Amino acid sequence: MNILDKIVAHKRIEVAEAKSKVSIADLEKAPLFGRKTLSLKQALTAEGASGVISEFKRKSPSKGIINDAVLPEIVTKGYVEAGACGLSVLTDTEFFGGTFDDFAKARAANPSTPMLRKDFMIDEYQLWEAKAIGADVILLIAACLTPAEVRQLGRKAQELGLEVLLEVHDRDELEQSVCEYVDMVGVNNRNLKTFVTSIETSLELAQLIPNNFVKISESGLKNAETILQLREVGYQGFLIGESFMVTQNPGLALKELIGRFQLTSNQ
Numbered sequence: 001m002n003i004l005d006k007i008v009a010h011k012r013i014e015v016a017e018a019k020s021k022v023s024i025a026d027l028e029k030a031p032l033f034g035r036k037t038l039s040l041k042q043a044l045t046a047e048g049a050s051g052v053i054s055e056f057k058r059k060s061p062s063k064g065i066i067n068d069a070v071l072p073e074i075v076t077k078g079y080v081e082a083g084a085c086g087l088s089v090l091t092d093t094e095f096f097g098g099t100f101d102d103f104a105k106a107r108a109a110n111p112s113t114p115m116l117r118k119d120f121m122i123d124e125y126q127l128w129e130a131k132a133i134g135a136d137v138i139l140l141i142a143a144c145l146t147p148a149e150v151r152q153l154g155r156k157a158q159e160l161g162l163e164v165l166l167e168v169h170d171r172d173e174l175e176q177s178v179c180e181y182v183d184m185v186g187v188n189n190r191n192l193k194t195f196v197t198s199i200e201t202s203l204e205l206a207q208l209i210p211n212n213f214v215k216i217s218e219s220g221l222k223n224a225e226t227i228l229q230l231r232e233v234g235y236q237g238f239l240i241g242e243s244f245m246v247t248q249n250p251g252l253a254l255k256e257l258i259g260r261f262q263l264t265s266n267q
């Protein structure tokens with residue numbers, strides 16, 4: 001059983017429990033459920049956009065505790081002030097230490113920034129949860145869904161006004177799962193069996209992603225040269241968590257990174 005199998009097995013239990021406690025009708029009554037969602041796709045493709053989607057990530061299966069002395073509202077506000085185009089907030093508790101409360105605090109602190117609910121989506125019920133906490137975007141991970149499930153969850157998410165980020169690790173996942181119910185395609189540079197990250201994954205898949213999807217490179221990104229290299233091959237989004245979160249001031253780390261890649265690209 002790899003880490004994704006373990007996460008998904010646990011998620012099935014969590015979702016069943018959540019369904020037994022809170023009905024869809026109750027989720028629909030949440031104050032944020034009916035709010036107009038924001039477009040991450042538009043934010044990433046706007047003129048002069050940094051392209052960075054900054055992640056609030058307390059811990060991970062690959063690194064253990066990354067930073068457990070930080071507040072989501074402070075960190076995410078720092079990210080937005082530094083130039084993030086979007087925010088990603090983990091809501092998985094068991095493996096990543098995230099909570100709905102983290103998401104709610106980040107949402108309240110950043111009402112005008114597109115926010116991704118970063119979790120392992122396996123059931124339509126979670127789309128209603130995402131709307132109820134004020135998410136704009138959800139993630140569908142091809143490695144833990146069938147192509148039919150990607151279509152079903154993607155279609156329902158879009159009907160609810162959410163944008164869909166499809167995450168792939170290789171050519172087969174891309175070719176089998178990409179569909180019209182997806183807005184953005186993310187290539188995860190982290191091998192979930194070994195946890196090794198390699199941007200070669202993003203570089204290899206770039207040309208295979210149809211151009212009507214915004215391309216996002218995910219995981220293991222830390223320096224300006226890499227961002228520029230990925231931009232060259234068509235990526236407009238860069239999902240970055242750990243390299244910011246390991247610092248005392250994640251917002252400042254983002255500001256410095258943006259400063260470096262803007263400086264380098266102007267030379």
Ligand SMILES: O=C(O)c1ccccc1NCC(=O)[C@H](O)[C@H](O)COP(=O)(O)O
Nearest residue numbers: 060061062218219220221239240241242
């Ligand atoms: O980060 C992990 O260890 C991990 C393990 C198993 C499944 C998913 C995992 N990460 C999720 C992510 O997609 C990353 O949090 C995201 O791409 C940011 O990556 P990084 O900048 O390397 O924190």
